[in-house]
Amino acid sequence: MLAFTVSVAMLGVFAQPTQAATDDSLARVQEKGTLVMGTSPDYPPYEFLVNRGGKERVVGMDVDIAKKIAKDLGVKLVIKQMDFDSLLVALETNKVDMVISGMSPTAARKKSVDFSNVYYKGGQSIIINKADKGLYKDRTSFQNKAMGAQTGSIQFNLGKKQIKGSNMKGLAKISDLILALKSHKVEGVIMETPSAQAYVDNDPDLAMINGKFSLGSGENDTAIGFKKGSTSLVNEVNKSVDQINKQKLTKTYLKHAGTYMKTNTKNTSMWHYTSYFVKGVEYTLLITVIGVIFGILLGVLFALMRLSKIKLIHFLGVAYIEFVRGTPLMIQVMFVYFGIGLFINIPALIAGIIAVSLNSAAYVAEIIRGGINSVAKGQTEAARSLGLSQQQTFVSVIFPQALKNIWPALGNEFVSLIKESSIVSIIGVTDLIYQLKAVQTATYKGVIPIVVAMVIYFVMTFSLSKVLNHYERKMKHDA
Amino acid sequence: MPEMITIENINKKFGDTEVLKDLNGKVEKGQVICVIGPSGGGKSTFLRCLNMLEQPTSGKIVFEDSELTSLNESQINQLREKMGMVFQSFNLFSNMTVVENVKLAPVKVKKMTDAAAQELALKLLDQVGLAEKADNYPASLSGGQQQRVAIARALAMNPDVMLFDEPTSALDPEMVGEVLKVMQDLANQGMTMVVVTHEMGFAKNVADEVWFMDGGVFAEKGTPDQIFEHPQNERTQDFLAKILEA
Ligand SMILES: Nc1ncnc2c1ncn2[C@@H]1O[C@H](COP(=O)(O)OP(=O)(O)O)[C@@H](O)[C@H]1O
Ligand SMILES: [Mg+2]
Numbered sequence: 198m199l200a201f202t203v204s205v206a207m208l209g210v211f212a213q214p215t216q217a218a219t220d221d222s223l224a225r226v227q228e229k230g231t232l233v234m235g236t237s238p239d240y241p242p243y244e245f246l247v248n249r250g251g252k253e254r255v256v257g258m259d260v261d262i263a264k265k266i267a268k269d270l271g272v273k274l275v276i277k278q279m280d281f282d283s284l285l286v287a288l289e290t291n292k293v294d295m296v297i298s299g300m301s302p303t304a305a306r307k308k309s310v311d312f313s314n315v316y317y318k319g320g321q322s323i324i325i326n327k328a329d330k331g332l333y334k335d336r337t338s339f340q341n342k343a344m345g346a347q348t349g350s351i352q353f354n355l356g357k358k359q360i361k362g363s364n365m366k367g368l369a370k371i372s373d374l375i376l377a378l379k380s381h382k383v384e385g386v387i388m389e390t391p392s393a394q395a396y397v398d399n400d401p402d403l404a405m406i407n408g409k410f411s412l413g414s415g416e417n418d419t420a421i422g423f424k425k426g427s428t429s430l431v432n433e434v435n436k437s438v439d440q441i442n443k444q445k446l447t448k449t450y451l452k453h454a455g456t457y458m459k460t461n462t463k464n465t466s467m468w469h470y471t472s473y474f475v476k477g478v479e480y481t482l483l484i485t486v487i488g489v490i491f492g493i494l495l496g497v498l499f500a501l502m503r504l505s506k507i508k509l510i511h512f513l514g515v516a517y518i519e520f521v522r523g524t525p526l527m528i529q530v531m532f533v534y535f536g537i538g539l540f541i542n543i544p545a546l547i548a549g550i551i552a553v554s555l556n557s558a559a560y561v562a563e564i565i566r567g568g569i570n571s572v573a574k575g576q577t578e579a580a581r582s583l584g585l586s587q588q589q590t591f592v593s594v595i596f597p598q599a600l601k602n603i604w605p606a607l608g609n610e611f612v613s614l615i616k617e618s619s620i621v622s623i624i625g626v627t628d629l630i631y632q633l634k635a636v637q638t639a640t641y642k643g644v645i646p647i648v649v650a651m652v653i654y655f656v657m658t659f660s661l662s663k664v665l666n667h668y669e670r671k672m673k674h675d676a
Numbered sequence: 677m678p679e680m681i682t683i684e685n686i687n688k689k690f691g692d693t694e695v696l697k698d699l700n701g702k703v704e705k706g707q708v709i710c711v712i713g714p715s716g717g718g719k720s721t722f723l724r725c726l727n728m729l730e731q732p733t734s735g736k737i738v739f740e741d742s743e744l745t746s747l748n749e750s751q752i753n754q755l756r757e758k759m760g761m762v763f764q765s766f767n768l769f770s771n772m773t774v775v776e777n778v779k780l781a782p783v784k785v786k787k788m789t790d791a792a793a794q795e796l797a798l799k800l801l802d803q804v805g806l807a808e809k810a811d812n813y814p815a816s817l818s819g820g821q822q823q824r825v826a827i828a829r830a831l832a833m834n835p836d837v838m839l840f841d842e843p844t845s846a847l848d849p850e851m852v853g854e855v856l857k858v859m860q861d862l863a864n865q866g867m868t869m870v871v872v873t874h875e876m877g878f879a880k881n882v883a884d885e886v887w888f889m890d891g892g893v894f895a896e897k898g899t900p901d902q903i904f905e906h907p908q909n910e911r912t913q914d915f916l917a918k919i920l921e922a
Contacts, residue, residue, distance in 0.1 A: 573765075573767075575763055575765050575767035576767055576769060576770075578729055578761075578763065578767065579761075579763060579767035579768075579769070579826075580769070580780075581729065581753075581756065582727055582729060582756055582759070582760075582761035582830075583756065583757070583760075583780070583781035583785065583829070583830070583833060584753050584754065584756040584757035584781055584785040584833060585753070585780075585781060585784055585785060586749075586750070586753055587749075589784050589785070593769075593780060593784060594769050594771070594780075597771040598769075598770060598771045601771065
């Protein structure tokens with residue numbers, strides 16, 4: 198949530214100039230021939246993931262709606278997955294053309310986002326543990342109790358305002374909220390009725406009750422979000438929405454979603470989801486390996502800059518290293534994706550890799566600087582007295598010795614990069630953490646996927662440590 | 677005899693401390709100069725000025741027609757090829773084997789082929805009696821062996837002059853002899869050498885001239901006989917008395 202607020206604040210700085218532009222939203226979509234939908238696919242039956250022949254796909258009522266809209270516009274539908282938190286930022290930074298993610302057109306959201314006509318009216322329900330069924334009747338039964346809802350959602354605000362003394366806990370993923378419920382971190386989870394129904398249908402330990410919230414304008418509704426000022430696109434999309442409403446198509450769509458949910462839960466063994474985890478490992482390794490390579494290359498550069506005798510270069514090196522080390526990787530990831538993405542459109546994966554590389558570079562630079570300083574001065578003098586240039590001395594004598602000295606520290610950095618790269622999941626990069634959540638959503642199982650992911654992380658870090666130790670021993674020439 | 681190095685009015689300051697004061701001197705081709713004197717007197721700094729590891733604050737050093745203090749970086753690199761230097765602490769490259777240590781500069785600086793450099797390196801290692809250690813890493817060698825490798829490494833560039841900064845001071849006494857022997861052989865072959873040393877026996881037997889340095893000046897210069905048998909300067913007398921006592 199904090200991260201979300203910061204990135205929105207950041208946008209305030211960047212987005213100003215583009216705001217005034219004339220409305221070419223419809224023309225742009227038609228011109229590029231694609232309609233990009235942003236969604237957080239952990240909200241069945243609105244949107245969720247299914248595993249089809251080893252490939253995962255986003256399906257659900259919202260996807261069917263998006264397909265119809267794209268068809269009506271005569272363009273191709275592209276689906277971008279990301280955290281619910283990141284959806285509105287993605288709209289403002291043109292990462293997506295529209296957001297369909299079970300989103301309610303509240304007054305607060307309307308300030309920064311344009312909405313289509315309402316395509317669905319669901320109620321707000323509360324999911325509880327089945328064992329507690331006798332204890333809770335509606336929202337009034339939860340006074341002074343801990344409650345959960347998705348961070349940044351209207352359910353979160355409803356709980357906060359309409360349950361006396363409520364203690365709201367916000368999490369990004371519904372699957373995590375259900376886990377929190379089962380472990381009694383919260384006593385109830387507020388969510389939209391169709392979604393709640395889906396969870397209850399698929400998990401015998403859960404039950405749902407009507408929240409009986411008093412719902413203001415928009416809070417019961419679901420609509421499609423657009424970047425502010427996209428009137429032409431909104432008007433065109435509304436034609437499709439009106440058809441959907443007239444022909445009661447959402448009924449068909451919900452049924453369709455129901456069949457997917459059944460196939461999903463038919464086989465919930467982790468083995469069945471191997472492909473999810475494999476893909477997650479692939480991305481995690483990809484990000485880590487590229488992050489390490491560029492981390493070292495840039496790290497050497499920044500270390501040399503910091504060691505430079507030229508004041509300006511030294512200052513730039515210090516400034517970079519200190520700044521990057523002084524800010525969280527999470528914000529850097531969001532800055533690269535959303536902030537820099539305002540000027541050049543970079544895919545989430547590339548943005549994630551860039552952010553991780555730039556971050557790693559700062560830490561590696563400090564390690565390398567320490568390594569260079571640890572090489573005895575006599576080594577440089579001996580090399581220089583033989584006629585080697587400063588550069589030759591560095592490449593042949595200093596750096597290899599520095600590398601040997603810092604190998605353990607570098608190794609630690611790589612191992613921690615495997616773990617820390619998991620933060621890229623917030624912008625929708627399908628790394629291991631992201632896939633873990635996908636499996637949780639798909640199987641309605643909370644803990645087992647966590648255990649599987651944990652074991653996979655451990656296997657990766659442990660084997661990397663072993664490999665690094667092997668090379669460390671090989672590099673030791675002393676005694 | 678042709679002059680190889682001419683030193684004119686060299687001064688060196690570290691911050692406000694004057695370490696070298698108006699030094700003058702000439703090293704002729706084929707000469708062995710031994711520089712002696714108490715610790716802290718500026719001997720190392722003087723030697724390091726000769727190949728520009730230290731930049732003199734003022735004064736001129738002429739080496740084979742080149743005025744060192746006026747050269748740029750790459751010209752200095754070229755001149756350093758012709759001046760071998762051996763350090764008290766050996767400074768062998770710990771990331772390379774013995775033979776790689778010797779080959780590095782010929783390959784990188786002289787652009788010699790690896791095969792030619794290998795042949796040269798093995799010849800030089802043989803000359804210092806360490807051919808069989810070619811593929812060892814420095815850390816597995818004794819101090820005396822390391823210093824002999826360091827000498828071979830400097831010789832690999834085929835220098836016109838060799839600078840030694842207390843090459844035996846860090847050695848266990850039983851290893852001093854093997855290093856001095858290599859140096860004596862070099863001198864016998866006609867190598868021009870400037871040697872900072874506390875080995876008075878070596879200075880007496882090998883040096884053509886002995887320069888006594890104290891407090892940043894050459895307090896006295898002369899033949900070994902003049903310096904060791906008939907020292908004129910009081911500070912030289914003091915120093916020698918103390919050395920001989922020990
Ligand atoms: N890099 C340096 N910075 C400051 N002072 C130095 C430096 N190198 C040497 N000195 C000082 O210069 C003086 C002469 O040192 P040095 O040339 O090493 O003497 P020697 O080799 O005769 O023992 C000493 O007082 C020493 O502390
Ligand atoms: Mg000294």
